[in-house]
Every structure is written in C-alpha cells, then in structure tokens.
Amino acid sequence: MATKIAVPIAAGNLDQARQQIKTAESSGAEMLELRTDYLENLSVDLVKSLIAEARAATLAPLPIIVTCRDIRQGGAIDYPGRLRIEVLTEALKAGVEFIDLEYENFLSSENQERIRRAMSQASKGRLILSTHNFETKFPNIVKLHRHIQTLYPAAIPKLVYKANHINDCFEAFDLLHKTSGERIVFCMGQVGVISRIIAKKLNSFVTFASIDDKNATAPGQLTIEQLKTIYRWDSIDADTKLYGVIGSPVGHSISPVVHNACFAEAGENKLYLPLLVEGGRDEFDYFLRQIFIKNWLGFRGLSVTIPHKENALNFVKENHGVVEPLAEKIGAVNTIIVGPNDILFAYNTDYSAAMDAIGSKVDLKNLPAAVIGAGGVAKAIVAGLSQAGAKVTIYNRTIERGEKLAAEFGCEFAPLDNLANLEAKLVINCTSIGMYPNIDETPVPGDYLKKDMVVFDTIYNPPRTLLLKQAEEKGAQTIEGLLMFIGQAAAQFKLFTGKAPDTKLMRKTILNYL
Numbered sequence: 001m002a003t004k005i006a007v008p009i010a011a012g013n014l015d016q017a018r019q020q021i022k023t024a025e026s027s028g029a030e031m032l033e034l035r036t037d038y039l040e041n042l043s044v045d046l047v048k049s050l051i052a053e054a055r056a057a058t059l060a061p062l063p064i065i066v067t068c069r070d071i072r073q074g075g076a077i078d079y080p081g082r083l084r085i086e087v088l089t090e091a092l093k094a095g096v097e098f099i100d101l102e103y104e105n106f107l108s109s110e111n112q113e114r115i116r117r118a119m120s121q122a123s124k125g126r127l128i129l130s131t132h133n134f135e136t137k138f139p140n141i142v143k144l145h146r147h148i149q150t151l152y153p154a155a156i157p158k159l160v161y162k163a164n165h166i167n168d169c170f171e172a173f174d175l176l177h178k179t180s181g182e183r184i185v186f187c188m189g190q191v192g193v194i195s196r197i198i199a200k201k202l203n204s205f206v207t208f209a210s211i212d213d214k215n216a217t218a219p220g221q222l223t224i225e226q227l228k229t230i231y232r233w234d235s236i237d238a239d240t241k242l243y244g245v246i247g248s249p250v251g252h253s254i255s256p257v258v259h260n261a262c263f264a265e266a267g268e269n270k271l272y273l274p275l276l277v278e279g280g281r282d283e284f285d286y287f288l289r290q291i292f293i294k295n296w297l298g299f300r301g302l303s304v305t306i307p308h309k310e311n312a313l314n315f316v317k318e319n320h321g322v323v324e325p326l327a328e329k330i331g332a333v334n335t336i337i338v339g340p341n342d343i344l345f346a347y348n349t350d351y352s353a354a355m356d357a358i359g360s361k362v363d364l365k366n367l368p369a370a371v372i373g374a375g376g377v378a379k380a381i382v383a384g385l386s387q388a389g390a391k392v393t394i395y396n397r398t399i400e401r402g403e404k405l406a407a408e409f410g411c412e413f414a415p416l417d418n419l420a421n422l423e424a425k426l427v428i429n430c431t432s433i434g435m436y437p438n439i440d441e442t443p444v445p446g447d448y449l450k451k452d453m454v455v456f457d458t459i460y461n462p463p464r465t466l467l468l469k470q471a472e473e474k475g476a477q478t479i480e481g482l483l484m485f486i487g488q489a490a491a492q493f494k495l496f497t498g499k500a501p502d503t504k505l506m507r508k509t510i511l512n513y514l
C-alpha cells in the first residue's frame, strides 16, 4: 500500500479544528491525525465531537488517527495520563481507524491492560506505538523497533528522531529498507526533511505534512502543498531515481523547484531533493559514500554548491571517477553523475553557462574585465575569460585568496578599494553582495559604473540586483545571473536525463518562485 499523507489537526477548539480539517481535505490529505493534546479543556465528549466533526467535514471519509501526545514526547498541553488513555479508548469505541500511544507509556502495566482490553473490544482500529527522540538518534533503533514489534505484534511501530546532521538520516533509511510491513520511520529537524519525502519511496506507512507553516506540529514538517507541488509526492514510487543539490546552506536553493518541474514536464520518474550537508570534507565524503553504497536509495546524480565544489572534485578523483578536464583545471565540480557500472562522472556546468551568458554580449579578445570575488564561481569565470583572451583583474576582499587566483591564471589582482578607479569594459560580480535578503547592497558603488560597460551579476535572487539597476541607469548593458543559472541547470538536466529541458519552463518556474 502506498504511503499516505497524514495531516495533523492541531486545534484549540472545534471551530478551529473544522477550518483545519476543511483545508487539509482540500489540500489532498489522505489521513487526519487529530492531535487532541492541542484541545483546550480536553474531555472525552470533546474528542467525540471532534471525531464527529472530522467525519462530517470530509466528503469521502478520511482515515483518522487519534493522538493525545504526552508532553514528554512533544505534546502541546500537559493532560493527566489517565485522561490521555481514556481519550484513546473512547476514540476506539467511536470507530476511529487508528489510535497513537507512546511506546514508553504502553510499558506501564495499567495503561497496557486498558489499551489491550479496548483493542480487543473494538470492532476496528489499529494501535500505533510511537517513540520520539527530540534531541538526537536512538541508541539502537533496530533493537527498539524489535521491542515494539515483540511487545504488540499487531501494532504499527512509529520511530521518529531528530537528525542533527543529514548523515544521521541513514539509520532511518536502513530500518525502512531492512523491514517490511507497516511501520513509520522518519527524522525531525531541517536535515530530516528528505526522510519525510523519500518515506514514500521506502514505503513507510505514513508521512506527516502540515496544512501551512504555522500549523506544523514537529520540526522539519513540510506543508502538504510543498510535498505535492515541489516534491512530486503523487509520482514517487519504489523505482523513483533520486537527485539533489548538496550544499550548506541549501534552504534558499531554487534548484529543487526547477529540476522537479522539469522532471515532471519530461515525464521522468525522478525526484530532486535539497541535501544540506554541513561540515567539511569528512562529512561530505561520508554522505556520498553512504548514498552510493546504499544503491537501493537510487541516487543517480547531484548538483554541488558552496562549500563542497572542491570536495566533490576530490571525492570523484579518489573514487576512480572521471573528471571533465575543465572542471579539473578550475578545481571545482558542480555536477556528479552516476554512470554505467556506477562509475562517477564530474562536471562544471557553471563555466559554460557563464561563458554563454557573457559571450552573447561581448567579444572577449583583449577586453579589460573586472571580476569581483575569488571563490568557486569567480574561478570558473576567470578560467573562461582567460581562455578567451580577456585582460582580467580580480578584486577580492581577502587579499591572499585574490592574489592566489590571479597568479593561477596569469591575471592582475587589486583590493576592493581600487574599484574607485575601475576602467574595465566588462564587470562581473562573483560575490554574494546584493543577494536576497541584502538587496540594498552592491559590490560596486553606482558612481563607478559607466555607460560603455557590460555589467554581469552572477546573483539570480533577486533577478535585478541593485548593481544591475544602477548599471542600467548609467546606460550600461547588463547580464542577469538568471541567464547563467538557467544555463547551468539546463546543462545539469541534460546530464541527469539525456534530454534538453524546456528552458522557458525553467525561467517561468524560477520567476514564479522568487
């Protein structure tokens, strides 16, 4: 049976609950979780009314989970243990499909006896035995899962823990992979988001999604709309191939929105995820080793962004992969593909996308060019400009980094203060100055810009940065970072699918999203 989306109804009273249930149903909820611990003045009668509301409010009856969460396991209001158990036993009598009780509370003989008796008397209704760790991983999730199964074999075990690093998610994935039947396993927290999405690929019994950001009942819970529209929920199955962008941060990345829209349009059974890999080389290498060893996860390609582009190059080289010569020369990889026989291939699509964007406006031979910044993107662009014969000066905040890049490609270097004497005909911003939310900042004061310049800002959010607006006011030609972004994403899509993407759809998707 395919994984269902359960939407928590976390309301203080019946009026609020009615609204939430309507919204959940119209957003595509496949199950409702009535979080009765959110109800003010909780009583058995109130819960019965809530169940009746849920039945009456939906056109087709949605399966209902009744939960009265203990505050020690993430509950909202601290109700007495006896009342919480009574809520569950009465919900069973009222005919709900599922009740959810904390495994730790089921261990008490009194609670266990009451629940077992109610279960045996109920005409229907299943027990979910859940356990949560809001701090970190469980010491031994396999053993814990086995305990729950042994204690009550007909129960649906639910094991949820906070992932403090994306690498913590692998234990949840392993458990889903190695077990079958009905079980619910996922990770909380920002890095746990992917576990809520690929729960469907790994056949978890349900995933939980909120009706909106305000009503999330656990950290990292996505909205049902995000799950369905960005993360292609309805088309995920066991064969779905996984892709994603590795970086830190990645929360702001528009790559998932863009690639998933293009996968959908091209009819590809592929899903693109945000992969927040914090830390350095060790954490990056561990993450990549895990996703490639666990080939049942189905990862076939990756985009790589700050700060892992160099780590990606080293990983592919050390794992006997094939690195495109230009990516090797630039020293940065932004795309990894798993090719035939699981051989890794590494590329840099930033380079060609930037050069295409610039080449459409100017002839680079002997052109004086100013590159501001000396990071990964600057390096790709400096490599391209040098190869095309431009006379490049690099301006950078950190002098050693700027000088190093200049020496590598035989260019000039100048500190940022020297921008006052800017004589270049091509000016390229390769820093994050002016990027959302700091949209009132610019790397080059407007007074330094001239009519005969071509100004390229690699930033794409916002599409028209202050730098570009001021350049336009001076009558200069401008190039948007969006052009480069679409170019590099289109090249990645081709590597991921072998097909050319619809770049108009890419542009439209990005602009709608931004």
Ligand code: NAP
Binding pocket: 306, 350, 372, 373, 374, 375, 376, 377, 378, 396, 397, 398, 401, 430, 431, 432, 433, 435, 458, 459, 460, 481, 482, 484, 485, 486, 488
């Ligand atoms: P990176 O490797 O981290 O390099 C960032 C550069 O920006 C460094 O030179 C850094 O100077 C400089 N910088 C950052 N904040 C600064 C500040 N407040 N003042 C002065 N200098 C500052 O990043 P990257 O991968 O090269 O990416 C740079 C930018 O490119 C991103 O912000 C993004 O908007 C854009 N980008 C665009 C595309 C696209 O497709 N359009 C793709 C990727 C990236 P220091 O050396 O002194 O630290």
